[in-house]
Amino acid sequence: MSESAPTRPPPTDREQRVLQIIETAxxxxxxxxxxxxxxxxxxxxxxxxxxxxxxxxxxFGSETLQALGDAGGVTIGGARLAxxxxxxxxxxxxxxxxxxxxxxxxxxxxxxxxxxxxxxxxTVAMILEEGLPSDVLRAEVEAIARxxxxxxVEIVGGDTKVVPRGLADGxxxxxxGVGAVDPRARLSTAGLRSGDQILVSGPxxxxxxxxxxxxxxxxxxxxxESDTCSLxxxxxxxxxxxxxxxxxxxxxxxxxxxxxxxxxxxxxxxGLVVREADVPIAPVVAAAAELLGIDPMYIANEGRLVAFxxxxxxxxxxxxxxxxxxxxxxxxxxxxxxxPPGMVMVQTAFGGRRVMDQLVGDPLPRxx
Amino acid sequence: MKYVDExxxxxxxxxxxxxxxxxxxxxxxxxxxxxxGGHTHSIYKYGIDDLLPANVELVHGPGCPVCVxxxxxxxxxxxxxxxxxxxxxxxxxxxxxxxxEHTLLEAKAQGADVRxxxxxxxxxxxxxxxxxxxxxxxxxxxxxTAPSTALTLKRAKAEGLRNFSCVCNHVTIVPPLxxxxxxxxxxxxxxxxxxxxxxxxxxxxFHFIPADYGxxxxxxxxxxxxxxxxxxxxxxxxxxGRHEVExxxxxxxxxxxxxxxLQVMAEVFxxxxxxxxxxxxxxxxSALRLSDAYAEFDAEQRFATPSVRVADPKACQCGEVLxxxxxPWECKVFGTACTPEHAIGTCMVSPEGACAAYYNFGRYARQxxxx
Numbered sequence: 001m002s003e004s005a006p007t008r009p010p011p012t013d014r015e016q017r018v019l020q021i022i023e024t025a026x027x028x029x030x031x032x033x034x035x036x037x038x039x040x041x042x043x044x045x046x047x048x049x050x051x052x053x054x055x056x057x058x059x060f061g062s063e064t065l066q067a068l069g070d071a072g073g074v075t076i077g078g079a080r081l082a083x084x085x086x087x088x089x090x091x092x093x094x095x096x097x098x099x100x101x102x103x104x105x106x107x108x109x110x111x112x113x114x115x116x117x118x119x120x121x122x123t124v125a126m127i128l129e130e131g132l133p134s135d136v137l138r139a140e141v142e143a144i145a146r147x148x149x150x151x152x153v154e155i156v157g158g159d160t161k162v163v164p165r166g167l168a169d170g171x172x173x174x175x176x177g178v179g180a181v182d183p184r185a186r187l188s189t190a191g192l193r194s195g196d197q198i199l200v201s202g203p204x205x206x207x208x209x210x211x212x213x214x215x216x217x218x219x220x221x222x223x224x225e226s227d228t229c230s231l232x233x234x235x236x237x238x239x240x241x242x243x244x245x246x247x248x249x250x251x252x253x254x255x256x257x258x259x260x261x262x263x264x265x266x267x268x269x270x271g272l273v274v275r276e277a278d279v280p281i282a283p284v285v286a287a288a289a290e291l292l293g294i295d296p297m298y299i300a301n302e303g304r305l306v307a308f309x310x311x312x313x314x315x316x317x318x319x320x321x322x323x324x325x326x327x328x329x330x331x332x333x334x335x336x337x338x339x340p341p342g343m344v345m346v347q348t349a350f351g352g353r354r355v356m357d358q359l360v361g362d363p364l365p366r367x368x
Numbered sequence: 369m370k371y372v373d374e375x376x377x378x379x380x381x382x383x384x385x386x387x388x389x390x391x392x393x394x395x396x397x398x399x400x401x402x403x404x405g406g407h408t409h410s411i412y413k414y415g416i417d418d419l420l421p422a423n424v425e426l427v428h429g430p431g432c433p434v435c436v437x438x439x440x441x442x443x444x445x446x447x448x449x450x451x452x453x454x455x456x457x458x459x460x461x462x463x464x465x466x467x468x469e470h471t472l473l474e475a476k477a478q479g480a481d482v483r484x485x486x487x488x489x490x491x492x493x494x495x496x497x498x499x500x501x502x503x504x505x506x507x508x509x510x511x512x513t514a515p516s517t518a519l520t521l522k523r524a525k526a527e528g529l530r531n532f533s534c535v536c537n538h539v540t541i542v543p544p545l546x547x548x549x550x551x552x553x554x555x556x557x558x559x560x561x562x563x564x565x566x567x568x569x570x571x572x573x574f575h576f577i578p579a580d581y582g583x584x585x586x587x588x589x590x591x592x593x594x595x596x597x598x599x600x601x602x603x604x605x606x607x608x609g610r611h612e613v614e615x616x617x618x619x620x621x622x623x624x625x626x627x628x629x630l631q632v633m634a635e636v637f638x639x640x641x642x643x644x645x646x647x648x649x650x651x652x653x654s655a656l657r658l659s660d661a662y663a664e665f666d667a668e669q670r671f672a673t674p675s676v677r678v679a680d681p682k683a684c685q686c687g688e689v690l691x692x693x694x695x696p697w698e699c700k701v702f703g704t705a706c707t708p709e710h711a712i713g714t715c716m717v718s719p720e721g722a723c724a725a726y727y728n729f730g731r732y733a734r735q736x737x738x739x
C-alpha cells in the first residue's frame with residue numbers, strides 16, 4: 001500500500017536519538033540482575049536468555065558454549081563429538097502420547113541430532129521422591145528402555161538419588177548424551193544466510209498443548225497427543241539430501257518455534273520472515289490455543305525441528321523430510337532476509353505484518 | 369474454525385483496506401482510538417496497522433485491564449498473598465504486572481501461594497477443596513469480567529463459603545473515556561468501541577461521545593475484518609461530517625446490553641467514589657467495590673493491607689500518550705527510566721501498550737516505511 005498512501009513525516013532528531021538509545025541498550029550483552037529465580041527463568045524466553053548469557057556463559061568462559069547450540073562440540077583424538085545434557089521435570093509424569101521417561105531419552109537424542117550427531121550413548125540420572133510408587137518408577141524405566149531402543153542408543157551409566165517427600169514432584173530425570181558428529185554436517189547457530197528457507201518438520205504446538213490439557217486445570221477436553229520422538233531420522237534425511245546446504249537445525253522445545261527463530265536471528269544477525277498461513281498446525285491445537293489465549297508459535301514441542309536450508313536445496317530437503325515417518329506434514333514456512341537483523345517478522349494469514357518477539361517468560365493467558 | 373475464519377479472510381481484508389484508502393483525505397492525519405485491550409491485541413496479532421494508510425493512526429486506549437491497575441493495588445495483593453494460609457488466585461496476565469517493588473510472580477518465588485486461574489469459578493473450586501485455607505481472588509477487568517465475579521460471589525454466598533474472598537479492582541470504561549475527552553489538548557478523531565464491554569452495558573452508555581464531544585464511535589467485534597470495517601465506518605462518518613454511535617458488532621451486542629448481567633452487578637457491587645488508574649491518576653466513580661450485602665467477601669476488609677498509594681513517577685506521561693498529545697518517544701522517561709524490563713507507566717507494562725510496542729518495534733516501523 002505504501003506507494004499510493006500518504007507517508008509519515010521523517011523522524012525528528014529527537015526520535016532518532018531515542019531510537020539510538022534503544023539500539024544501544026538492546027545490543028548490550030544480556031545481564032543477569034534478578035534478585036531471585038522465578039519460573040520465567042525456566043521458560044525459554046528472555047529471562048532464560050539473561051540467565052544463560054548473563055551468568056552461565058561468562059562464568060564458564062567456554063568458546064563452544066558461546067555458540068549456544070543444542071549440544072557442544074568436543075574433539076577427542078581427532079574425532080568430532082557432540083555432547084549434551086538435559087533435565088526433565090514435567091508434571092504430570094504421564095500424558096497423552098508419552099511420559100517423562102520417553103522425553104528424557106528423546107530430548108537428549110534430539111539435542112545431539114540438532115548438532116548433526118547420532119546419539120551413541122546416554123547416561124540417566126534419577127532424582128526420586130520418597131513415596132513414589134514403584135509401579136510408576138517401573139513404568140518410566142520401561143519407557144526409557146523402549147525409547148532408547150527406538151533411537152538405537154545405549155544407556156551406559158546413571159545415578160539414583162532419593163529426596164524426602166515434598167522435595168521433588170514424583171521424579172526428576174537428567175540425561176547426558178554423546179555421539180559422533182556426522183561428516184556431512186556443517187551446522188551452526190551463526191550459519192543462517194539470506195535466502196535460506198525455513199522448514200518445520202510437522203504440525204507445531206502438540207506437546208505443550210497435550211501437557212496443558214493433561215494438567216486438568218481447564219474444563220477442556222481435546223484429542224491432542226505429545227509429539228515426542230527421536231529427530232535423528234529427520235536430521236539424517238536432511239543431511240543426506242542437503243549436506244552443506246543445511247545451515248542449521250534446532251528442535252523447537254520450550255518457548256516453541258517463535259523462541260527458536262528469535263535466538264537464531266540474533267545469533268546469525270539476520271532477519272527472518274515467517275508466512276503464518278504456511279505454518280502447519282492441527283485444528284484442535286489451534287482451537288485450544290485460541291481458547292486459552294496463547295499463541296501456538298510459543299508452545300513447546302518435543303519432536304519437531306526447524307531447519308535452515310539454502311534456497312537451491314530447499315525443495316529437495318523438504319521432499320526428503322516428508323518421506324521420514326512422522327514428518328509427512330513438514331512445511332516451508334518462511335525465509336532468511338538480511339534485514340532487520342535479529343528480528344522475526346510474520347506475514348499474517350490476514351495479510352498484515354507484525355514482529356514476533358521473544359517472550360519474557362511463559363506465555364500467560366490473556367484476560368481479554 | 370467455523371463462524372470465525374470467515375472474519376479472517378485475507379481477500380476480504382484487502383478489499384476493505386482498499387475502501388479505507390479511498391475514504392481518507394490524503395492531506396489529513398487521522399487518529400482513531402481503539403478503547404479495548406482486546407482490540408489492541410487483535411490489531412497486533414493480525415498486523416492490521418500494516419493494512420492502513422500511513423495517515424490513519426491507531427491510538428491504544430485505556431482498556432487494558434491489567435495495565436491500568438496502580439502499583440499500590442498490586443502491593444496490596446502481594447501483601448495479602450503473603451498472609452499465612454492464603455491461596456492467592458488471579459488471571460495469568462496479572463502475574464507480571466509490577467507493583468512498587470515486586471510482581472505476583474516474584475511473590476510466588478518468595479513462597480506465597482499464588483495460582484493462576486481462568487475464571488473466578490476456578491478460585492471458588494479451590495476454596496471448596498481447601499476448607500482450611502483462605503482463598504482470595506484478585507478480581508480485575510471492565511464490565512466484561514465483572515459479571516462473572518458477581519456470579520461467583522453470589523454462588524459463594526449461597527454455598528455459605530467462609531474461606532473465600534475477593535479483592536475487587538473492577539473498573540468501568542465510561543469515566544476514563546470521559547476524562548480523556550474532557551482534556552483540552554485531545555487529538556482523537558474517533559473511537560472503536562469496546563465490543564465485549566458493550567455485550568454487557570449495551571451501546572447507550574457511549575452516546576455521550578458524539579452528543580457531547582462530537583466524535584464518532586463504532587462498536588466493533590474482535591476479528592480482523594470487524595476492526596477494519598469499523599475503521600472504515602468511522603472514516604465514513606468523518607468524511608460525511610457525521611458523529612454518531614454505530615454498532616458493527618450487531619451479531620453479539622444488543623443496544624440495551626445484557627440486563628441480567630447488569631442486575632447481578634448492581635446487586636453485588638457498588639460504585640467507589642474514586643479510583644486510581646495507572647498513568648491517568650484518580651478518576652471519580654470509575655471503579656467498583658463489593659456492596660454492603662457482600663462485605664463479608666471483601667478481602668480488603670478481611671486482611672490488613674498496606675493500602676499505601678504509590679504515586680506514578682512524576683515524569684511519566686502515559687496520560688498524554690493515551691490522549692495522543694505526544695508520541696511515546698517524546699515522553700521524558702521513555703527508553704531511559706521506563707523500559708519494558710522496568711516499566712513505569714501503563715503504556716509500557718503490556719507488550720501491546722503504545723510505548724512497549726514502540727520500544728520493541730519502532731525501528732522496524734521506520735524501516736518498513738522506508739521500503
